[in-house]
Structures are given as C-alpha cells and as structure tokens.
Amino acid sequence: MKKHIILTLTAAAFVLTACEQDFLERYPEGGTIRQDQYEKLDNQLEGSVRGMYARLYTMGGSSHDEFGKRSIDLWGDILASDIALTGKTYGWLYQDEQMLTTNRTGTIWGFYYSQIHNINATINAFKNGNNFVTTLEENGWPSELTAAGMKKAQLDSIYNKAAYTNALYYAQVLGLRGYMYSQLVKFYTPVQESDKFLADSIGNFDCIPLYTEDKMDAAQPLSTAAVVYNQAFSDLEMSIKLFEEFGKDYIRNSKLELDREVVCGILAMAYLNECVYRAGTPLYADHVKKALANAEKVINSNKYEPLKQDRLLTTGFNSVTDPGWIWAQEVTVETSGGLKSWFGQVDIHSYSYAWAGDTKVIDATLRDMMPAWDLRRMWFNDGKANSIYKDCPDGKFFSAQNPHSTDADDIDRDWLSDNVFMRLESMYLIAAEANWRLDDYTQAAAYLTAITDERIDTTAFLWNDGYTQFKTDLANKDKLKEAIIYNWRIEMWGEGYGLDTFRRFGESRKRGGNHDYAKGVAIKPSDSYFNFNIPGSETTYNPYLKDKKTE
Numbered sequence: 001m002k003k004h005i006i007l008t009l010t011a012a013a014f015v016l017t018a019c020e021q022d023f024l025e026r027y028p029e030g031g032t033i034r035q036d037q038y039e040k041l042d043n044q045l046e047g048s049v050r051g052m053y054a055r056l057y058t059m060g061g062s063s064h065d066e067f068g069k070r071s072i073d074l075w076g077d078i079l080a081s082d083i084a085l086t087g088k089t090y091g092w093l094y095q096d097e098q099m100l101t102t103n104r105t106g107t108i109w110g111f112y113y114s115q116i117h118n119i120n121a122t123i124n125a126f127k128n129g130n131n132f133v134t135t136l137e138e139n140g141w142p143s144e145l146t147a148a149g150m151k152k153a154q155l156d157s158i159y160n161k162a163a164y165t166n167a168l169y170y171a172q173v174l175g176l177r178g179y180m181y182s183q184l185v186k187f188y189t190p191v192q193e194s195d196k197f198l199a200d201s202i203g204n205f206d207c208i209p210l211y212t213e214d215k216m217d218a219a220q221p222l223s224t225a226a227v228v229y230n231q232a233f234s235d236l237e238m239s240i241k242l243f244e245e246f247g248k249d250y251i252r253n254s255k256l257e258l259d260r261e262v263v264c265g266i267l268a269m270a271y272l273n274e275c276v277y278r279a280g281t282p283l284y285a286d287h288v289k290k291a292l293a294n295a296e297k298v299i300n301s302n303k304y305e306p307l308k309q310d311r312l313l314t315t316g317f318n319s320v321t322d323p324g325w326i327w328a329q330e331v332t333v334e335t336s337g338g339l340k341s342w343f344g345q346v347d348i349h350s351y352s353y354a355w356a357g358d359t360k361v362i363d364a365t366l367r368d369m370m371p372a373w374d375l376r377r378m379w380f381n382d383g384k385a386n387s388i389y390k391d392c393p394d395g396k397f398f399s400a401q402n403p404h405s406t407d408a409d410d411i412d413r414d415w416l417s418d419n420v421f422m423r424l425e426s427m428y429l430i431a432a433e434a435n436w437r438l439d440d441y442t443q444a445a446a447y448l449t450a451i452t453d454e455r456i457d458t459t460a461f462l463w464n465d466g467y468t469q470f471k472t473d474l475a476n477k478d479k480l481k482e483a484i485i486y487n488w489r490i491e492m493w494g495e496g497y498g499l500d501t502f503r504r505f506g507e508s509r510k511r512g513g514n515h516d517y518a519k520g521v522a523i524k525p526s527d528s529y530f531n532f533n534i535p536g537s538e539t540t541y542n543p544y545l546k547d548k549k550t551e
Contacts, residue, residue, distance in 0.1 A: 045122065045126055048118065048173075051118070052115060052118060052173070052176050053256050054335075055068070056068050057069065057419065063340075064340045064345070065093045065345065066340070067340050069496075070342045070496070073494075074093065074345065074346075074496070076496060076498055077497075078097055079096050079498075079499055080525075081498075081511045081515070082362070082363055082366060082498035083361070083363065083493075083498070084097070084361050084362070084511070084514050085358070085360060085361075085515065085516050085517070087357060088516060089357050090353050093360070097516060099518070099530070100529075101531065101533075102533070104532075105187075105533060105535050108187055109534070109535050112184045113184070117211065117216060119176055119177045120177070120212060121213075121216065123177075124213040126169075126173070127213065132170065135158060136167075141245050142246070159246075167245070168247050168250055171240075171243050172239070174236070175239035175258040175262070175266065176258065177232075178235030179232075179266050181228055181229075182273070184208055185207055185225055186273050187532045188207050189277070190205070202225035203226045206223070207222060207225040209221065209222055209542065209544070210223040210227060212231070219541065219542040220542075222544060222545070229274045233267065236266055236267040236270065237267065239258070239263045255325060255330070256327075258327075260301075261298045264298050265326055265427060266422075267294045268291045268293075268294035268430050271290045271294070272430055272434065275437070276506070288434050289434070292431055292434035295430040296427075299424070299428065304323060305323040305424070306424055307322075307324050307423075308454050309375065309454045312375055313375070313379070313395050316396075316398040316399070318397065318398065318399065322423070326423055326427075328420050328422075329421065330418050337415065341419075342397075342419055343397070346360045346494070347394070347398060348389050348398075348406055349398045349399040349402045349403060349404065349405065349410075349411060350399045350402070350413075350415060350417070351415075359389060359391075360392070361380070361392050362380045363515070364513050367512070372466055373463040373464075373466040374457065374490070375455050376490055378457070379395040380392065389406065393493065396493065399411075399417050400416065401414060420495060425491050428447050432484050433484050435447065436480055436481060436484055441477060441480055444474075445475070448480075448483060452467075452470070481505075485505055499530075506525055508522050509522070
C-alpha cells in the first residue's frame with residue numbers, strides 16, 4: 001500500500017476550486033488567494049509551493065474528464081487524433097473527439113491563470129517579506145563572488161542556510177510560472193500551414209494578457225506571443241540559474257517537485273514549440289540551439305536512464321520509481337481522483353470508463369504505420385481475446401495492481417497508479433528534432449536511434465532487414481523528419497505531446513477508421529478546429545478584451 005501524504009492546511013489553501021472565469025476579478029471569491037490573505041498565512045513560501053504542486057493534478061468541478069495537467073495532456077492527444085474514441089456511452093472527452101475547442105478553452109484558460117495568480121502573489125509577498133531577492137540583486141551570484149576572490153566565511157555571511165532554502169523555493173516558483181506561460185501561449189497562438197510560416201509572426205500577434213507580480217490585480221491588455229514566450233524563457237532560465245547556484249546538493253522530496261533537470265526539460269520544449277514561428281530569422285537557429293542545449297543538460301546529467309528493451313512491456317508507465325521518469329506524480333489514497341483520473345479514463349485493467357466500454361485507443365492510421373520490427377506494437381491490444389478492447393494501450397499503460405485481467409472481480413478499484421509528466425525519451429526526441437532543424441542529420445539520427453535501438457522486436461519476421469533499412473533511410477532529410485514525427489507520436493503516445501507535434505510540424509494527417517467521429521477525415525493544424533479562442537466570459541472582467549474574438 002502506498003504511503004499517505006496529507007498536505008498542510010497552508011498548502012490546501014492554494015488548491016483552487018472556484019470557476020475558471022472568476023480569475024480576472026480583483027478579489028475573486030475562493031478561486032484564488034488574495035494578497036492580504038496570503039500575507040496572514042504561516043510558513044508562506046513552503047505552503048504556497050506545496051499548494052501549487054497540488055494544483056497540477058486537480059481541477060474544480062465534478063467533470064470526470066478534468067483532473068489537472070494529465071487531463072489537458074489527454075485532451076490534446078485526442079484533439080490531434082493520436083488517440084481515438086471508439087464510442088460515447090458516457091460522453092466524457094467526446095467533445096475532444098469532435099475536435100471542439102470551445103468547451104475546453106475556458107477550463108484551460110482558468111487552470112493556468114489561476115495558478116499564475118497564486119504564483120504572482122507568492123513572488124510579490126516573498127519579495128516584500130524576505131531579503132533574499134534584494135541580497136541577490138545587491139551582491140550577485142555566489143559563483144561570481146567566489147571568482148572575484150571572496151572567502152567562504154564572508155560568502156556564508158551573505159548567503160546563509162536560510163538564503164539557500166529560500167533560493168530553491170524561489171527557483172521552483174519561477175519555474176512553475178514559466179511552465180504555465182509556456183503552456184498558455186502555445187494554446188492561444190494560431191498555427192499557419194507548414195509552407196506558410198511567417199517569419200517572426202508571433203512578434204505581431206496579440207495573444208494573451210501577461211500578469212506578473214507587479215501587475216497582478218488590475219486587468220492587463222493582450223501581449224504579443226513573443227512577449228509571453230520571452231517571459232516564460234526568462235522565468236525558466238532564472239529558475240535554472242538559481243538551481244545551479246544554490247541547489248548543487250538539492251534533493252527534492254518527490255518527483256512532483258521541480259529541480260534543475262525538470263526546468264531544463266520544460267525550457268527545451270518551450271524553445272522547440274516557439275522556434276517554428278521564428279522561421280527565416282536569426283532567432284530561429286538560436287532558439288533551436290537553446291532547445292537542444294537544455295535537452296542535453298538533462299541527458300548529460302546522468303540522473304535518468306532510458307527505458308530498455310527488456311522492460312518495455314513490463315513497466316506499465318505506472319510508477320514514479322521508474323528510472324527514466326523525470327517529473328511525475330505519486331498517486332496516494334489522498335490524491336487519487338478515482339474515476340476522475342488518467343487510469344480512471346484510459347486503463348482497461350482499472351474500474352474505468354475504458355473498461356466499461358468507452359475505450360481510448362491508438363488511431364488506426366497511426367497504428368498501421370508501425371513496422372514489424374517495432375516492439376511498441378505490443379503496447380496496444382490486438383483484440384484477439386476481446387475485440388472490445390482492440391487498440392487499447394494495455395501494453396503501455398496498465399494498473400500497477402492489476403496488470404492483466406479485465407474480469408470485474410479483478411480490476412483495480414483503488415486507482416493508485418502514478419502519473420508521468422516528463423520522461424527521458426522526450427529529451428532525446430527534442431535533441432533529435434533540434435539537430436534535424438539545424439541540418440545535423442547524423443547527430444539527429446544518433447539521438448533517435450538511441451531510442452529505437454531499444455524498441456526492436458527480434459521475434460518479428462525479417463526484423464533485421466526492416467530495421468537496417470529504417471536506419472539507412474535516416475540519412476535522407478525527409479525520411480529522417482518522418483521518423484522523428486513517427487517516434488514523437490508512438491514513443492510519447494498518451495503523454496501529452498500529440499498536439500504539440502501536430503502543430504509544430506504543420507502537416508496534414510488522416511484520421512483512422514476506428515474513430516467514432518469523422519473517420520478518415522484529413523485534418524491539418526491550421527484548421528479552425530485547433531484554434532483556441534479567448535473565453536467569452538473574460539470580456540466581463542477585462543475591458544481590453546471586449547473587441548477581441550472569443551469562443
């Protein structure tokens with residue numbers, strides 16, 4: 001049985017439950033904490049950080065398809081058609097199967113902005129009540145002081161143990177804000193067709209309001225996507241610097257907490273998602289290189305291990321103890337969402353909507369792309385034992401408690417399988433794609449085959465010939481691109497990268513025949529389906545948005 005983790009009352013104060021549209025009220029009731037409320041709390045910084053992490057896996061309301069980050073991951077993968085819904089008995093997630101963004105945009109907007117508001121309150125109060133930021137601004141980084149000849153005793157008098165503790169909390173808060181903005185901006189920045197990317201187009205596109213700690217209560221006008229991305233980059237880079245300067249001996253309490261490698265991974269993904277809008281400018285190559293550098297920081301840290309072939313079908317992607325998981329949530333009795341969770345929606349070995357018939361499966365067109373040599377075919381049910389569960393991901397995601405049976409007497413009714421947010425393979429794929437974008441095809445292939453070499457089904461007929469041809473084809477730029485896209489879609493299936501990949505490459509795809517809605521339809525990310533408009537409710541609270549297009 002998993003250990004019980006109970007958040008402090010201080011932390012719980014930050015778990016938000018009010019409606020999303022309340023965010024822009026100056027003093028919202030219940031949805032976010034006010035500055036004056038925050039300043040009355042004990043143990044402010046630690047408590048607020050704990051609550052922000054709790055918010056990653058919670059959402060207000062009773063809908064069983066709204067459970068924080070992993071639900072947003074799921075929506076995006078369905079929207080991009082990597083995940084297909086085969087029916088609608090219960091109806092959860094069917095709006096995503098229909099490629100409707102109007103009913104999700106308010107939830108996404110509210111989820112990220114309510115978190116940003118609390119982060120800003122924390123930063124503001126931290127700056128007002130703690131001298132760490134002032135000390136840093138006045139004295140500079142410890143490495144700079146040491147390089148200038150300062151003795152350890154003098155350095156310790158400037159940055160004592162408390163300062164190091166505060167620096168690491170500050171790093172986490174900035175990292176979380178950078179993450180929230182990097183997610184918001186990608187949803188609310190439209191996608192052009194792949195052959196019509198406008199050079200530096202985000203520099204002129206009014207995207208979302210930017211709220212920082214000094215501008216958090218009054219409504220703000222829309223900022224360009226470039227300005228929002230730059231805020232995310234700034235927060236994330238500052239967070240990494242703080243971890244590097246003050247966190248050399250830092251050991252986080254759980255994989256849910258941010259550390260240097262998590263933030264580097266977030267920053268790498270943000271630069272990669274943003275770079276396509278910089279096509280034709282010097283910033284394109286610069287930002288691709290930054291994506292690569294941050295991914296390589298994670299890889300070269302040697303803190304995590306790639307998933308090897310002999311464990312590919314045995315992990316179940318259900319435990320934070322996996323050595324390749326970088327960022328993840330350990331699910332306990334207190335934090336389990338029950339049916340309102342990833343495993344409650346997707347896993348056929350749990351008491352779930354999928355087990356009951358509303359299956360979430362791999363898109364048939366994507367499934368048919370999988371070559372005979374690819375062992376990842378075994379991640380998806382072949383339907384021989386029970387055709388209802390054909391194409392379900394029961395070889396990739398399955399209950400830690402019940403890996404095999406779908407009998408009613410055996411299924412997992414505790415929902416204590418853990419949630420993966422980021423794993424090492426995503427860093428290899430970022431590195432492969434970044435090198436491809438920089439025209440270094442040899443290095444791109446090297447990062448890609450570091451994954452695929454561990455995905456070979458040696459029992460398949462003529463597997464050696466097929467995989468040898470696959471590797472030979474990687475010398476061709478277009479074939480290499482296809483292989484990178486394919487591996488983003490297969491390796492990271494169900495982990496929340498589907499919509500990003502679809503939007504980043506800008507190419508059309510055909511929905512498989514196992515979708516319940518729009519079977520066989522060709523879609524491309526520039527279609528109106530995939531534009532997230534500002535929620536209409538925001539016009540009530542933000543006068544700057546009254547003339548903007550809303551849902």
